[in-house]
Amino acid sequence: MAEETHKQTLETLPETEAGHSLWQDAWIRLRSNRAAMVSCVILVAIIFSCFVLPIFSFIADPAEIELSTKNSAPTASHWMGQDQLGRDLLSRVLHGGRISILVGLITTTVSLTIGVAVGAIAGYSGGRTDAFLMRTVDVLYSLPFLIIVILFSAVARGQTDALTTWLVDNTNLSHDSIAPFTGLIPLFVAIGALSWLNISRIVRASVQNITGQEYVEAARSLGLSHGRILLRHIIPNAIGPIVVYATLTIPSVMLFEATLSFLGIGVQPPYSSWGILISDGADRMLSNPLLLIFPSIPFILTLMSLNFLGDGLRDALDPKSSKD
């Protein structure tokens, strides 16, 4: 008798709380975080205007010089006015935005993957591996970065030019449409190779803190491979500082690109990037502040929204806060 009644009541049970995977839960929470959503909209708008608008004709050629009307204020034909060589500032900001966004995202990903990997392995394994990895980080920290840049730019310049000419010959793209991007490859390598040091130390510290906790020993006792433990248990728990640091790296990488471009790697005239436009604007701050303000607006907006989005992501992904 107990059997049937047992089965019968099961069907009529009221629907219990539907199981949510961590990611679905995170998405629900992220969606409800107003600031994160507003930032998403801003980001999409900026990326759209930088990557799509320049295709249309009303955006002028960023390299076209008109000396007689240099440093002029915004007019109907030039919404953001003209820069120190009379070029249309709006189109330079948009074209520059493409390069800066690309640099920001790609190099940050490169430096994050390396940094998190090294940091996690060092923090998790401890002992000799940790010492070896951290001492390598110490060496890389103190290497004279400028020498590497000078050496690298001498070598890299040859390769990128060869690549550009090869592309120009084999595809119908014009030199001006490829050159700004092929020029960035040495930049990705240079920044990526040396900017992961900070994040590796931070991840190591968080991972060391987490590895001490019991559930990691529990996971180890279940015979999970080190790789799985790191990926599934440790890194998600160190997600907080990682996400925050990622959103901090993007602006510094974009500005770093400007410094490198002044040393011969990355963006060469007539192309430009937000970093270069801001630094040019800073030089002319007294005579024409608009040259500083206009490029700074999208730059700061992008980075603000990236940070709010990062924070929203951090809160959403935090396994502990999924309780409430």
Place this chain on the structure above:
Amino acid sequence: MVSVTVLKSSSAIILIGSILLLASCKQKSMVERANEDKIMLVGNSAEPKGLDSQLISGVPESKVLTSLFEGLCGDHPSEDNTMVEGAAKSWEHNESLTEWTFHLQPDAKWSDGKPVTTEDFIFSYHRILNPQLAAAYAPMLHAIKNAKAYNEDQRGFILCGLDENFPVEWDKLSEINFQGDPKVDIDDLKNRDFEKLNLEEKRKLIAGRGLDRLDKTPLEAIAADESLFAWPDKISTDIRNLVLERLISHIDQGEPDLYDKAQVGIVAPDPHTLHISLREPVPYLPAMTRHTSWFPVPKHVVLKHGKMTDRFTEWSELGNIVGNGPFKLKAWRFNHYIEVERNPHYWDAENVELNGIRFFPILNFYTESRAFLAGQLHTAYSLPPELLEWAKENHPEYLRVEPYVGTRYIRFNTRRPGLDNLKVRKALSLALDREELCKYIFEGYKPATALTPKVGNYTPPDILEYDLDKAKALLVEAGYPNGEGLPRYKILTTKINPSVEAVQAAFKELGIGMDVELKTFGPYVSAQQAGDYDISMAGWIGDYPDPTTFLDMWTRGNGNNNTGWSSTEYEALLREAAQQSDPDKRVALLAKAEKILLDDAPIAPIAWYTRLYLHRPEVKGWHPLLLDNHPWKHITLEVEK
């Protein structure tokens, strides 16, 4: 444990602390205090590499050195071409401008009280010309008779050519390859052991080095086997052996100093009369003696701290350095400031107004402008061109725009395909609208009509012009219609600024798209010296007020002529002008030479420099000078009440 109160209070302390400090700073600005103490605050761009006037040559160094030392002639406060008394009270020259006599100030003293005599001057010129010292600016004194031979250690000429009773005249001997053949590449052979080289390599090394530069073993090898060296056939074997024997004996004696044997044209009949004989007439010799490479150094101090030929010894350090100028060194903190104070022993001390000068090495000219406007400097080194308009509107009373003896130009590498074609170079030069460039980019500069600006009695020829259609036509004639077929050149520069981008755009209008290649200063210089460049942005500031400082650069093998261009006709004209003692004829010859240079267009001058800088009105005795060499002793600080 740190409690919240502590954290809050620490940031509070910093805030309160800074407010207190701010209040204390409100009183007199640095400049006002300096005016009272009669100390001039000068922005001097870079940190001087050192204060040994014979080993360094930069403009910032010369600003400090002209306060500590004084050449034979002094700078006139307002006129470019007139000389005033310096270390020499008076001077005269023979009719052909080749023999000069300077009479030193009778009671001139070094800043340690010791008298300044011709012994110091002879020692100084001997030291800077001494090949062991390897002074970069020694060539400034090559006008002196046999100075070049001694400086370049031409042993063959000195040991044999100058020896009267040597059996053969020098003009026959001079065909022997004494100084080495630059075209022969011996870099990889240099450091290898001579015996281990094979025959061919030995011959190559000997030809590359030349007899003057060989050690004992190769010389003996040549003595043993004549075929190792390409002797000119009209030199008989015993003459050959005599030459080799003299060179070998010179080495055996430990390569003694050849100064006396070289009979360098400097003689001092008495402690206050200096007689200089030149190899050719030099009308502008007094002006040349104002250059730091002609400054005397105190013999007794130099020798106290090392041999004559020791580089950068302690002698020119703070505490040891002694000078004959209006001021002496008081303080020197690296990258911070150099301070000089009044030198009581200076012969004209009572006419010196200032009590001291403080030089600030501020490399960032935006920082320097801010420092000036914040009342921290009397005079700034240079105003960034971007701030010219702003300065005109807001601070006209401080702004100074003065002509300067220098030219911004573009250098073509004539060995590169396309650029080896005169028409292409001409087209590129014609595509530069110099008026517009000077109006908007090189603000305040004057459009160049030639390489040499107006200097001395020389009026630059009016050759350069802007004509886009003619340029395009030339390209078609040259076989590159609208730039097709030309490789994609790179414009080499050390700084990305509007001038590079404007030039890039001008060439684009001609149909020739170019990239910009940025290199830091080191690689920028070595790339051009190795001919590893297409086009480069360049500039040159004259060392002395005479066209030759601009025209000598383009002779074959000259350190600055990296264009790969040379013209025998051009060099013949220069040599002829050098021998010409009549100033007007000389200038005409130089103008003819410049015309050849500009017609062949290995370079494309753009604009003549103008010095833009901020300067406080209370600084008196500071007048526009082409060489910007304002004599410190005539400067005064008078604040209008």
Place this chain on the structure above:
Amino acid sequence: MPPLLDIKNLKVHFHTRNGVVKAVDDVSIKVEQGEIAGIVGESGSGKSVTAYSLLGLIPMPPGRIEGGSAIFQGTDLLKLNERELNQYRGRKISMIFQDPMTSLNPYLKVSSQLVEPLAIHENITGKKALHRAIEALESVGIDDAATRIHSYPHEFSGGMRQRVMIAMALITKPDLLIADEPTTALDVTVQKQVLDVIRTLQKDTGTSVIFITHDLAVVHEMCDTVNLLYAGRDVESASASQLIQNPLHAYTRGLYRSNPSNHAKGSDLHTIPGLPPNLAKLGPGCAFRPRNTIGDPSLCLTDQTPELIEHSPRHFVQNCPGCLAKS
């Protein structure tokens, strides 16, 4: 003698994104002076939330106390603000938690965590405080307390850490100790030791205890009275002995029947089918109806929630005919 703590019609709801979760919906519990009152129920029945809301430890938002009162020594704890509550927390009412592994601060020595309540509430620091702390450790049965006090939590076993927690809670001699499943995370042998410690200390100091657990065996060993919660409401409450002899509600009977010790060897274990209801989608009527296999589900109230009535002296039960019916 008025009860030490009288909770009446406590309502605590959580306003989350997927609806309002009525974690505690009208709970009334009385705790007499010197008595150990048990709060029993499956996970999600609201037992922990009831205890935490007394001391304001639930995160607000999203949690909010909708209604009811908790009179403790004359004052209603639910009306107090943060500062006033701090006078009660750790001084009048102390708590010990379920997971000893994470409940102690891993970065501080045991000594500094033990003396903290003394510093806050009795302004005792330094040597005197350390002495009191060592005494407290000895009272919970930790030998060589004088030296072990200076080590870090990770240098203690689970059971030892729970003893430290108890020492820390009782060091200020509170009037009421709330123990939130203190033994669940421990193995059985250590569990017994911890329970003995709590019982002996309770007898010596006369502190009243609210003992929260889901383990019936522990309840009967420890508690004087038992309050059974289900789906955020109290189903039945009475003295421990009454409840064993005369369980009334179908849920209580189901629980006792599924107790392993009541089964003959080898017979199937009786279980209550199904899962506790989703507290965000609770309708009116008896919440136990869908799982009522012992009583008569057809008689369970469906339109209005059953009232709590005093079936016999000090024996309250949810008046739901279906659940009270004998099968």
Place this chain on the structure above:
Amino acid sequence: MKDIARDIGSRLLQGIIVLFVLITITFFLTRALPFSTFQDEKAVPDHVMEMLEEIHGHDKPLYTQYFMCLKNLATGNLGTSIKLMEGREVSEILSQAFPVSLVLGLVAMAFAISIGIPAGVLSAMRKNTRVDYIIMTFALLGICLPNFVIGPLLAELFGVQLSWLPVAGWGFTQPSTWILPAITLGLISAAYLSRLTRAGMLETLNQDFIRTARAKGQKESTIVIRHALRGGLIPSVAYLGPAFAATISGSVVVESIFQIPGIGGIFINAIQTKDETLIMGPVVLYGTLIITANFLVDLIQLWLNPRLRSHSKS
């Protein structure tokens, strides 16, 4: 204590190895720079070039030069500058430049810590409230606005317009010259610290022992400082190590904007002129700084996190 000493011993050994590797890499990297040290704007004739190379020992084969460099460094002799300040002892140059960078770096980091960490703690305690967003916006501005924009802005406002503070130059006796450069140099670290502290604090405030502390009747602010801060500071402390070393080693941009005679400027000019000894000096100094800074950070983390101590023992 014994194992702490062992730890320190092994770390010192590792430090020496790191320095050795650093010196070797720097030596060969410097030699690989594509230009000659003795070249000048006006081409230097070959025989002069050869003589200069002989004077400075460049004519010897590379490996002998390398061992000579190691021998000098081992005996603490940093040599003399061969180009930028030819003839001057590197140790003398560093002894004048390093104290400036050190003082500026310390003041900048003091500013960064005293602003960054409290802001991070505050925004963690007041999560997702107005206070949190205001602090976050300022932190982001600190990161987004590069120092070559903030520096001139501060100098223009406080120096030229209000003339409260000197705009350029450095004075050990005039702290007023420290303020603007320290703020410009420290701002980015302050921003990073506030963001990292906030993330670290949020991570720790979620832990169970915080609830225990509350149950003891502890005030919220003391809970944050006494209980949460130690765990919350872990990411920030990890960042502080290298940040300290980087800030002290001088930032070329800030030194150029405020005319600070620090190491940054000298080091960059030394590289531009391939002045080997003047490159090696700062690299060794900076290397030691980094090694000590990271070692100190690890020690602090051991102190902060006792669990690590037992972890490192096992």
